[in-house]
Amino acid sequence: MKRVTWGIIFVVAVIFCFITVQSVFAQTKKGPIKIGVVAEKTGGQAAYGYSHEKTIKAAAARINKTGGIAGRQIKIFVEDTESKPPVGALKFRKLVETYGVDFVLDSNNSGVAVACAPIAKELKTPYFPSSSATELSGDKGNRYVFPSCPLVRGEAKGAAKYAIKHIGKKWVTVVANYAWGWSCEEDFKKYFTEEGGTVLATIRVPMGTSDWLPYLKGKIPKEAEGVFFANWGSDFLSFIRDLYAVRPDIKKFGANYALAGQDIKKLGPEAEGLYCLTPYPTRLEGLNTKSNIAFRKLINIDAEGKEGGTGTPFVLAYNWAMWEAMYTLKAGIEKSGWQGKEDTPKLIKALEGMQFKESIEFPQGDNQIRAEDHQRAIAGLYVEQVVKGELKVAGKIPGEDMVYPPLVDYSKEGF
Amino acid sequence: MPEWLTTVLFLLVNGLVWGLIIALIAVGLSLIFGVMGIVNMAHGDIYMIGAVIALTLFPYLGNFWLGLLIVPLIIAAVAIPVERLVLRPYEGHYSVTMIATTGISFILQQVILATYGGIPKQMVNPWPVTFNLFGVAYEGYRFLIAAISILILMSLWVFLYKTSYGILIRASIQDRDMASAMGIDVSRVLMTTFVLGSILAAVGGVLAAPVTQVFYLMGNDVVLLAFIVVIIGGLGSLAGTLVAALGLSSLEGVMSSVLTPIQSKAGILVVMIIILMFRPRGLFGEREG
Numbered sequence: 001m002k003r004v005t006w007g008i009i010f011v012v013a014v015i016f017c018f019i020t021v022q023s024v025f026a027q028t029k030k031g032p033i034k035i036g037v038v039a040e041k042t043g044g045q046a047a048y049g050y051s052h053e054k055t056i057k058a059a060a061a062r063i064n065k066t067g068g069i070a071g072r073q074i075k076i077f078v079e080d081t082e083s084k085p086p087v088g089a090l091k092f093r094k095l096v097e098t099y100g101v102d103f104v105l106d107s108n109n110s111g112v113a114v115a116c117a118p119i120a121k122e123l124k125t126p127y128f129p130s131s132s133a134t135e136l137s138g139d140k141g142n143r144y145v146f147p148s149c150p151l152v153r154g155e156a157k158g159a160a161k162y163a164i165k166h167i168g169k170k171w172v173t174v175v176a177n178y179a180w181g182w183s184c185e186e187d188f189k190k191y192f193t194e195e196g197g198t199v200l201a202t203i204r205v206p207m208g209t210s211d212w213l214p215y216l217k218g219k220i221p222k223e224a225e226g227v228f229f230a231n232w233g234s235d236f237l238s239f240i241r242d243l244y245a246v247r248p249d250i251k252k253f254g255a256n257y258a259l260a261g262q263d264i265k266k267l268g269p270e271a272e273g274l275y276c277l278t279p280y281p282t283r284l285e286g287l288n289t290k291s292n293i294a295f296r297k298l299i300n301i302d303a304e305g306k307e308g309g310t311g312t313p314f315v316l317a318y319n320w321a322m323w324e325a326m327y328t329l330k331a332g333i334e335k336s337g338w339q340g341k342e343d344t345p346k347l348i349k350a351l352e353g354m355q356f357k358e359s360i361e362f363p364q365g366d367n368q369i370r371a372e373d374h375q376r377a378i379a380g381l382y383v384e385q386v387v388k389g390e391l392k393v394a395g396k397i398p399g400e401d402m403v404y405p406p407l408v409d410y411s412k413e414g415f
Numbered sequence: 416m417p418e419w420l421t422t423v424l425f426l427l428v429n430g431l432v433w434g435l436i437i438a439l440i441a442v443g444l445s446l447i448f449g450v451m452g453i454v455n456m457a458h459g460d461i462y463m464i465g466a467v468i469a470l471t472l473f474p475y476l477g478n479f480w481l482g483l484l485i486v487p488l489i490i491a492a493v494a495i496p497v498e499r500l501v502l503r504p505y506e507g508h509y510s511v512t513m514i515a516t517t518g519i520s521f522i523l524q525q526v527i528l529a530t531y532g533g534i535p536k537q538m539v540n541p542w543p544v545t546f547n548l549f550g551v552a553y554e555g556y557r558f559l560i561a562a563i564s565i566l567i568l569m570s571l572w573v574f575l576y577k578t579s580y581g582i583l584i585r586a587s588i589q590d591r592d593m594a595s596a597m598g599i600d601v602s603r604v605l606m607t608t609f610v611l612g613s614i615l616a617a618v619g620g621v622l623a624a625p626v627t628q629v630f631y632l633m634g635n636d637v638v639l640l641a642f643i644v645v646i647i648g649g650l651g652s653l654a655g656t657l658v659a660a661l662g663l664s665s666l667e668g669v670m671s672s673v674l675t676p677i678q679s680k681a682g683i684l685v686v687m688i689i690i691l692m693f694r695p696r697g698l699f700g701e702r703e704g
Contacts, residue, residue, distance in 0.1 A: 043632075045533075046528055046533030047532070047533040047534045177676065177677055203675075203676070204675060204677065205676045206676055206680060208632070208636045209636065210626070210636050211433055213426075214426050214429065214430070214671040214672070217422055217426065218418065218419070218421075218422030234630055234632075237535055237628045238627065245552045245553065246552075248552065266537060313534070
């Protein structure tokens with residue numbers, strides 16, 4: 001009797017193990033590809049998180065509708081970073097360790113992205129942030145990190161060249177007092193000086209400042225022709241109002257993000273003539289290609305950059321980068337034959353050096369992932385300008401004006 | 416006049432103007448703390464709610480000043496049940512009220528984020544004139560805010576020091592138990608004080624809306640300074656709060672003429688520490704016992 005009991009237990013155990021192995025095997029081979037998103041759903045960058053989440057889900061829906069990636073459907077998991085680095089890092093872990101995601105996309109917040117980068121390597125999970133922190137292709141990045149958009153150094157380099165050629169030679173910089181602002185200030189100053197210009201003063205103002213007058217009055221030299229500024233949201237609105245009160249004549253050139261989500265018609269005379277960098281024009285007329293028309297239709301954005309249904313300005317600064325990141329993954333997975341986590345090194349090697357052509361999947365334009373530092377070399381930047389209360393494309397900065405030597409060589413890094 | 420002097424004079428005047436807005440908000444905070452023993456972490460968010468309501472009502476009313484009259488009524492209608500149902504059980508327990516009001520702060524911020532959205536908006540300036548103030552095209556509306564704030568603060572002083580109900584409030588600040596023993600309806604005084612303090616913060620928000628950006632985190636810019644002002648002025652002292660608000664705002668402005676912005680903000684904290692080292696109860700705070 002005892003022998004029979006043990007025999008039954010043994011058979012049940014074998015069947016159980018068989019079923020478990022089968023289901024795990026089935027999951028890895030045929031289950032959905034899980035993509036995590038660390039988005040700023042609350043906090044200071046909530047408008048960006050909303051835009052990116054919507055765009056990523058639209059891309060996922062389109063990909064799934066056309067058969068998925070390598071025959072597998074995509075499942076999206078979204079977590080809120082609260083626009084805070086410690087929270088973002090925690091949510092990254094949660095996505096990988098609790099939900100078992102295979103890849104992670106987004107955060108636009110530099111602090112969050114830099115905090116998540118080492119975790120991506122630790123958990124061997126490729127990460128595609130939408131942050132522009134230069135360090136992500138430098139000492140704070142690693143082989144698992146693929147920045148999806150132009151980085152501050154490249155933007156500042158291109159901006160400096162454009163500024164001295166088209167606007168003036170003596171400038172002041174005014175930036176938000178955190179990592180992104182500092183990068184904009186330091187890189188703009190470096191490249192502007194190399195081009196023969198002079199940065200007369202640098203001003204750093206804490207984020208969330210309502211009254212900028214104390215920080216501008218008496219601080220901008222009379223001979224300054226232009227102000228290169230790096231701020232956004234409420235800081236941007238307060239800044240241009242108070243700068244106009246102090247120096248209505250001075251030319252203004254904003255780093256990327258400055259005009260994101262703003263209703264240009266409501267900005268008033270203080271914004272008239274303002275220049276602003278962007279990798280993606282707000283209005284359709286700035287990039288009137290078939291691919292871009294189709295892309296904007298899919299994410300329900302009208303020709304003026306407003307969200308269909310709500311009529312509110314949609315943040316278009318980097319959501320296109322998240323759309324393209326989804327298709328980058330698709331291309332990399334299908335090229336490398338990625339099936340599961342054990343194939344991630346193959347996927348990474350396939351992505352390094354990969355080139356993409358302008359299409360509905362890559363509406364911003366031709367681009368390439370640089371093998372050494374994973375930096376995304378894009379088609380170039382646009383300089384938008386407020387003209388009589390409307391946003392026009394005043395000029396373009398070619399991609400080659402943004403290029404700088406790699407700071408690292410990840411190809412020497414192991415997995 | 417040398418440029419450095421015009422800069423300093425400008426920063427002094429600008430600091431006084433902002434100081435009056437901060438005083439409005441901080442006086443409300445001081446009242447609530449002094450009478451009710453509540454550390455109201457949501458005070459900055461009430462300021463924000465005032466601004467959001469004003470901005471939302473403007474298209475329907477077509478008049479900024481009507482909004483200034485209506486917002487206090489709305490705030491009062493909300494503050495009464497909050498005080499009665501959420502805060503009344505914990506009055507006098509500082510740590511518990513901090514947690515409770517932090518929760519209220521979070522709820523307010525998320526409700527506004529979900530309904531109003533995350534993008535900052537500007538309120539139309541109701542008096543779009545500028546004056547040349549030491550070389551700066553200074554908005555005339557800022558002087559108007561200063562005048563209105565002075566009017567409100569003077570009215571508050573009259574209410575607190577020249578009316579019988581004001582005496583009840585001051586008695587409750589001084590010694591709540593004795594006030595209760597003397598037959599004062601302390602429950603009603605507490606509710607009135609919370610409503611009054613909230614209205615002051617909300618009115619501050621409405622007035623500030625045309626000169627700042629209205630969005631769900633705008634309260635964070637003022638609440639820290641408001642707490643510093645209340646502490647330096649002396650907990651429960653309205654005169655101290657006013658003096659501290661004007662002094663600190665002006666000082667921060669003048670400091671920014673020689674220091675970087677972050678240094679001048681840090682400088683305010685240094686001033687607070689120095690004052691508290693010599694006057695632990697604040698400039699006008701009363702000694703206990």
